[in-house]
Amino acid sequence: MSSLRREGSSVSWVALFVCLASLCMLVYSGVSESRDSTRLFDAVSSWVEWGDLRLDLAAWENPPTTQTSAWFPLENAAVEPGQVLAAAPLYLLARLLPGVGLAHTVWLFGALMTAAAGVVFARFARLLGVPNRAALLAALSLVVATAVLPYSKTFFREPLTLLLLLTAACVAYQARETRFHAPGWLILLAASAAALLLTRASSLFAVPALLALTLPMPGALRELRLSRRIALLWIAAAALPVLLVVGLTLWGDRLGLGARYNVAARLLEASVATLPTALHTYLVSPGGSLWGTSPVLLLALPGAWLLIRQRRGRVALSSLLGVLGFAFGYAVFNGEFWFGGLAWPPRFLVPVIPLVLLSALPVFERAARRPLSPWGGLVAVLIVYGAWVNLSAVSLPLESYSAALPPEANGLYDWGAGLNVLAYLRWNIIPMLWNTQPFDLAWAILETPAMFLAYGVLALFALWGLRRRGRLLAGALLFVWLALTLHGLTLLHGRDPRYQPDSAALDALLPILEAETTRDDVILLSSPRYVPYFQNRGKLFDAGRVIALELQVGERVSESQPARVESDYPPALLTKETNRLLTNLAGTRRRLWLVVDGSPDLWWSSRPVERYLSTYYYPLRVIQTGPLTRLIEFSVTPAPDPFAFRGAVLPTDLRFGAAIRLEGVTLPRGGVYAPGDALPISLLWTTEAALDVRGSIGVYLRDSSGSAVVQSDSMPLNGFSPTDAWIPGAPYWDHRALRLPTDLPAGDYALWVKVYTVGEDGGILDLPAAGAATLDGVIGILPVTVHVE
Known part of the structure; x- marks a missing residue:
């Protein structure tokens, strides 16, 4: 099966991309899986809408902690800018296209990056001399049988980091093959390394792995002949990432990136206290290691030996250094956060999975050449088992696993027994929940099996298309994928219950906000209840900035549930962060808008934010669009304090x-x-x-x-x-x-x-x-x- 034709065959690469993207869309969810991805999404929306990285819709999870006179006194996302910039076109496209959701569209990002990584991997395999059939088999294994698959449905940075690291490795290898005499490869290497660092500061851990592919072996030094011009380009290519890190270390905080690039601070915070536990989980445990959740990577052990015998040990060395760099780096510098929070393990080592799989290519060659041989059987078993493991990962929300653990786990996602005891492994526990919990798959939530069938058929047709030449077929495959995805996004926009699509009150509110507010205004959501709607459907043009407040301590969410705090003193009903934010906002503008998800007609509804603003400022008007949805305009001229014992003028x-x-x-x-x-x-x-x-x-x-x-x-x-x-x-x-x-x-x-x-x-x-x-x-x-x- 000569699937991948000669290098440069555009049809092959496009068809492979469509195949892999279709497979990823089978497990697409289109919803935030953790606070990390919500934070990143909010940074993307803020960048497109406001040109900054401040957290507005995510302010309820990340409330401001300092008193400031800034026009928008919000916390910065403090994330690397790479993914924000890369995902911004998807957000902008969703803003311009009617009938598609903002979050739904941005959550395509992981699938697109994963599919692109599969194409780059196949391209790299061909560059290493691997036959077409083996390269295709390995690329498919990367996407469907490793821990890469669960991250394709997330908005975590892992898919983009993986793609850029793999690209940098491929370019580094290509540059070395040309003996660094091609300036274009050096420039591309510098650009890919810079993009990698802008996406994840911890990509510095990958430097040894990239150097292993770049530097000549000692015996080959005498064969290396560099002109002065090429030598200068090489030095410049190496200096660019270094200068970038230095610059971001000095000015990253001012740019809203926090201390992500503060190398000195990270060195001071380094600790080996969690090193044994982290390394055991990353490299040894059956439920959390690289080989545990991506069993096909076990093929890298015999593959590395075969590479060394073939005098291609440089690839095996790069794989080893990549794993050790990321494993030791995260274990030492992430301290107690070594696991990665609510994530499929080992989250922090996912970017090096393609590098490790490169070492398995000789085994894939033998399996592709003789499918019925022992090598072929071993590869087939590991691919099937890996697919089962990672199908479990994508089937349910991440928190479902921790909720199903016994009481002694205390709901911890990094519980030791869950990583080391076979009975508690994720792919043993999660399938037992399939009959009791809804699947975390967009098309299952919509109950549209036709979308599963359509993407499956398209993936198979794209595989068939790998055998065919012609730009027309490539374009047709890509067009069908785009049309199918647009259709799916339209279905989700109108029916996805996770984003409140049937809220007529909020739909009626949007044009009012556009007509009544300006770019200088702030629109406060009195609680997080309406956040999903605004994340996905809240397309506002030339309107105020929407900021979501956290659930207040004085809020009653139902008649039967009392508030955590009851008081006649309005500030006592708010969190200290909300008190600070309201004070900051009122001090810098002349009016505020409040979207209230409560009604005076409900006797038990406390509405603490509305009460606070009504006590210390001046309600101008109330616009009601639904039984529980009201928009209130406040003049923020300070009103007489009712607790100050002062009379009227x-x-x-x-x-x-x-x-x-x-x-x-x-x-x-x-x-x-x-x-x-x-x-x-x-x-x-x-x-x-x-x-x-x-x-x-x-x-x-x-x-x-x-x-x-x-x-x-x-x-x-x-x-x-x-x-x-x-x-x-x-x-x-x-x-x-x-x-x-x-x-x-x-x-x-x-x-x-x-x-x-x-x-x-x-x-x-x-x-x-x-x-x-x-x-x-x-x-x-x-x-x-x-x-x-």
Whole structure:
């Protein structure tokens, strides 16, 4: 089967890419698998939308920890920029294409990088002189029978790091084959090494492996003849990554990359405390090692011996140095985080899997030449077993395994017995859960088996296409893959339950946000509940920045579940990080927008963020798009503190009904305004007796003729201070703001106020008003004049 034709056959490489990409799409999930990938995705969206790496939709998981006057006081993602830049085109494409999701599209990244790595691997194998059939078999094994497969469905950095490391190794080998006389290869080597470092700072661990492919053997030194120009290019190619690391070490923190490239800090933090455990897991354990989760890599042991016999030991040496570099590097410099969190092991060694599989190529040659030989049987068994192991990895969410472990595991993903005891190995536990848990596969979630069938048929057809020449066939295969994937993304966008596709309230909210907010605005999500929707469907153009707040300590998520903290003091209902963030935001702008996922109609709904903003700032208006979905605009002029024992600036003698008194009014911004301004108003109330009704308050701006200009109607303090809860003699502030029309004529305007109740039939009953300045027996005229210039 002469599948991969001569080097440069575009049809072969495109067909192989389509085949591998189709296989990866069989296990595509399209959803975040951990906080690491969510953080990376948020960095991508921030880069495309705002040109920075700040965490906004992920702020609820990564709240700001410092007081700052920055315009967007958010934490930086502190990640290497390589994957952010590489995935940005997918995000931008999703923004421009109607009917496809942002997260759904970006999560194609792992599949694309994995398929590309398979093509580069096959190309490298051909460069090493491996026959077409063996190169194809090894490339397929890389994708379907190693731990590379589980990472193809994630947005972790491993697939891109793997691709770039493999590319750098291939280029390094090619440059050496030309005896470094081809400047193009040296330039490409420098570029690939720089891209690798920009994707993962720990790629420095791969330097020995790359050098093993680059430097001549001692006996060949006398054969090396370099012109001065080539020598200078070689030095420049080696210096570029070094200078890049030095520059990023000095300025990485200022660029939002955190301490990723701070080599000195990493050296100071190095520890050997976890070295034995980490090395045992990486290299020995049956449930977490390279050979445990990628059993086909065992073929590298006899393969390395065959390479040495064939005088190609340089490849085997590179494999060994790659494994040792990454294993010792992560064990020493990652300390207690050596395992990699919620991930399929060994996460940190995944990028070197192709390098190790290169050493197995001589075995693949023998198996491809004689499939029925012992070598052929061994290869077949390891491929099938590896496929089973990694099918278990992709079938369910990563956390399903830890949840199924016995109590003594304490839910730890790196539990020792789970890595070393056969009964607790992941591929023994996970299949037992298949009958009880839904599969973590996009097409299974949608219940569309036709997508599995379509990608499977396309993969087989692409394999058949490897035998054929012609750009037309290559283009047709790629077009079909793109069309099929676009169709799948469209299906997911409309039906994926993980991203709230049926939320009519949020769909109605998006055009309102685009119409009402500007790029200078901040739109706060009062809790993480709506984050999945905005991650995938929240395509906003020229609108404010959406920042998700964490679930507050004073929040009640249901009638039966009490809040963690109950208090009459609004700041006590928020986390300290949220208090800090709201203070920072209010100090740098004149308004805030809040998307609330709760309703005043639910008696148990505490809505602590809304309560805090209503207590210390001024609600301007409320736009309701669903029973539980409201958009509130706040003027962030500081309001009188209700806990500061201060009275109103202007006292009044107005009374409403038998007991309610308006003690005074405060205009915190004075009495002079311009058209379009927000007019904040604070009213100080008391009651002489307990009230058994809930009254609403109407505040009206009137011109000199008494004609209505703008008004505000709501219960006191945006509903958080109902009159039937007032204690006689206690003061109660009510803050609200009026938006002056942009075409309001200059002149003097009056403020009127009234108190009324709403009956069960919707009828309005005005309470009688008494005092020095009243109108029609129900309206009180406030002792202020609003002057508009």
